[in-house]
Structures are given as structure tokens and as C-alpha cells.
Amino acid sequence: MFTIGDFAKHGRVSVRMLHHYDAIGLLRPARVDPASGYRFYEAGQLSRLHRVIALKDLGFSLEQVRSILDEQVSTEQLRGMLRLRRAELEETMAAAARRLTHVEARLRSIESEGRMTADDVVVKRIPAVRVAELTGTAAGFDPEQIGPVIGPLYDELCRRLEAAGVAVTGPGVAYYEDAPEGDGAITVHAALTVTADPAAGHDFTIVDLPAIGSAATIVHHGSMDDILSTAQTLARWIDATGARSTGYSRELYLECPEDHAKWVTEVQEPIAQD
Numbered sequence: 001m002f003t004i005g006d007f008a009k010h011g012r013v014s015v016r017m018l019h020h021y022d023a024i025g026l027l028r029p030a031r032v033d034p035a036s037g038y039r040f041y042e043a044g045q046l047s048r049l050h051r052v053i054a055l056k057d058l059g060f061s062l063e064q065v066r067s068i069l070d071e072q073v074s075t076e077q078l079r080g081m082l083r084l085r086r087a088e089l090e091e092t093m094a095a096a097a098r099r100l101t102h103v104e105a106r107l108r109s110i111e112s113e114g115r116m117t118a119d120d121v122v123v124k125r126i127p128a129v130r131v132a133e134l135t136g137t138a139a140g141f142d143p144e145q146i147g148p149v150i151g152p153l154y155d156e157l158c159r160r161l162e163a164a165g166v167a168v169t170g171p172g173v174a175y176y177e178d179a180p181e182g183d184g185a186i187t188v189h190a191a192l193t194v195t196a197d198p199a200a201g202h203d204f205t206i207v208d209l210p211a212i213g214s215a216a217t218i219v220h221h222g223s224m225d226d227i228l229s230t231a232q233t234l235a236r237w238i239d240a241t242g243a244r245s246t247g248y249s250r251e252l253y254l255e256c257p258e259d260h261a262k263w264v265t266e267v268q269e270p271i272a273q274d
Helices: 004-009 015-023 047-059 064-072 075-111 143-165 224-241
Strands: 038-039 122-126 129-138 171-180 186-194 205-209 214-219 250-255 263-272
Touching: 004 015, 004 038, 004 047, 015 038, 015 075, 047 064, 075 143, 129 143, 143 171, 143 186, 143 224, 214 224, 214 250, 224 263
Parallel strands: none
Antiparallel strands: 122 214, 129 186, 129 205, 171 186, 171 250, 214 263, 250 263
16 A cells, blocks of 8 residues: 555645545545554555546546546546547637737737828729639638638638539639628638539539629738738728728639748729719
8 A cells, every 4th residue: 555645646646635635535545544544545546546637637627527437437438538628628729829810910900000002902893703612601701700611611612623623714712791690690702713614413603703893902912811901901092082882802812822921812892983
């Protein structure tokens, strides 16, 4: 048997923690000396201690840990819990990283106020174009909400076009509409330029995007996560010139290398000028 001090060393925990586990009935000593009150533990109890620590680190309360252990959780079940919790933690970390990215984008937008000028905005007609597309729904029009929807749509669209033998003949085009369900939701259209005709059996849609008679356009350099400062410049131009926006902007992806920081995108916002 081990004294409580030696057992604590082998279990990589504190004596104080073992006292607490004993007090709440989570891990009782194998024997308590009736005269001295000294606690003694057996090596076999390390297995229960390791389970206690693992479950606690997975986020379970000590009461929940006791209930789980009393039900004799197997090593494989515990490993399954670990895998599930690891996936949850990884998603939490990824979500936190995405939030930080978008907070940084907001800060860069603030810092860049006034750097782009009206000279960067060009009014022009946007010709009609035939595209193959997939659609999805985003909770809102913020880059943080659009990004997780549009990226997978383009990945899936590319896969489906290749499987169907449909060639991409021009740049990608993204466009947006208010979703039928309302509450600020956005229908996201992820599209690629094609010349193919619509055909039955395609697991994507081929449509002809109509021309935009008058669009205020501006070229954005960099990741679409950083689109806010460019959109802000365009909004200021529209306000300053007395023009009126008549819909969501389109995004024409002119250059899309693997490094998103090197992307080149033309933002095309339909306008009316009195």
C-alpha cells in the first residue's frame, strides 16, 4: 500500500485533492488507520484516479464523474468521450480563431478609413453571364457569417462540375439575396462561369445572370475576411455622389491563389443615379 503522499506522487495530484475526493466519496482510501487516521491507497486505485482526472478535464462536474464511474465506464467508452470532447474543444478553438480574425478585420477597417478615395470607384455596365451555381443560407451578410457558407459551396460546386464534365470558362461570381425565412438571413449564390446549357440530371443549377446597367465597382485586394474597409469606401462614395444602391453587391473573383491574402476581387454594387 501507499501512503497518501506517495499515492499523490504516483497519481500526479495533490494530497489536498485526494482529501477532497475522499470527503465527497469519489475516491476512498483502501484503508484508514483507526489510531492515526492516516490514509493508505492501493496501486489498483490509480486506475480510478486517472479516470476521475480525465473526466474532470473533459468538463464533467465531480458529481457527474462519480455517476459515470459508478456505472463502470470502460476504457473504450472513456476514449470515445475523449474523442468527442476533443472535437468539441477543437471546434471551440476554431470558432474563437474565426472571431479573432473578424475582430481584426473590423479594426483594420477602422484604421483604413479614408485611405481609399473616390478615384478607386468606377461606374460601369456589367454584362450578363452564364454560371453554374449552388446556393446556401447564411445567418447574415457579415463576412463572419458568409465565409463558412460560401467556402464549402465552392468546394462542392467544383467537385460536381468536374464529375459532370462541365468546364469552367471564367471567374467565380458570388451574389446574394434576402432569404425567404427573413430575420436577416441571406441566400448565398456561389457561382462559376460556364458556357454549358442547362440539362436534366445536373446536381447544380445553370442560370444566366442578367446584366447590371449601372454598377459602382471597386477592386478589393486581399482576403474576403477583410472586405469591410473596401465596402466602406464604396458606401461612402455612393453617399457622397447621391447615388442609390439597388441591391446586394456581386463579387467577381479575378484572382484566387491559395494564399487568400493575394486574392483580387471586384465588388460590383448595382446603383441608380438621379
